[in-house]
Amino acid sequence: MAVREGQFDSIALSGLHFAVMAAWPGAIHEGGGEAIVIVDERGDAEQREALRRIASGEAKGPFEVFLNTYRIVGTYNAPFDVVIDGPRSRARIGDIVSLAIEAIRNPVTGAELSPMVVLPQGMVYRESTRYSSTQFRVADGLSYEYSGTDAAVAPFEWSATG
Secondary structure (H helix, E strand, O other): OEOOOOEEOOEEOOOOEEEEEEEOOOOHHHOOEEEEEEEEOOOOHHHHHHHHHHHHOOOOHHHHHHHHOEEEEEEEEEOEEEEOOHHHOEEEEOOOEEEEEEOEEOOOOOOEEOOEEEOOOOOOOOEEEEEEEEEEEEEEOEEEEOOOOEEEEOOOOOOOOO
16 A cells, blocks of 8 residues: 555655555455555654554554454565556565566457456445556565466545544
C-alpha cells in the first residue's frame, strides 16, 4: 500500500508504504493462515507504529476482518521501492518481497487487456485493474512464490480513528 495522502490521528503518513503478505492453506475464510506486516523504514517511530497498527488490523478498518483468518508471525521495517504504472507496476520491499506485473494478453491477437473487477461491497478496494504477475516472491517470515498468477492494482480510501 502506497499512502498518497493521509494521517493516523495526528501522525502524517503521506508518502510512506506498508504491506501485508499472507498465505493460507486453503480458502481464506477457512482460516489457518499466516501473515507478515512490513512497514516503511523511512518513517519515524510514531509513523512506523501507526502503519503497523493499520496493517495489523488493530486500527479496525479493512484489515481487521483478516484477523480471524491468519496470525501475524512477524513485523518488519524495510525500504520500499514502488512504481505504480498500470501494467508496468512493480515493487521491491527490501529482500522480503519482489513483484513485477504485465498486461494480460489476448492469446490470439496478443493485444494487451486491462480487465476491471468491480466489488461494490469490497472490503479493501472497490475497483481494480487486473494484470499478470511476472514475478511475485515473498522470502522472509513467509516464503512463497505466486509468479505467473493474477495481480491487481487498485486505489482505496480508508478512514477511522485510532
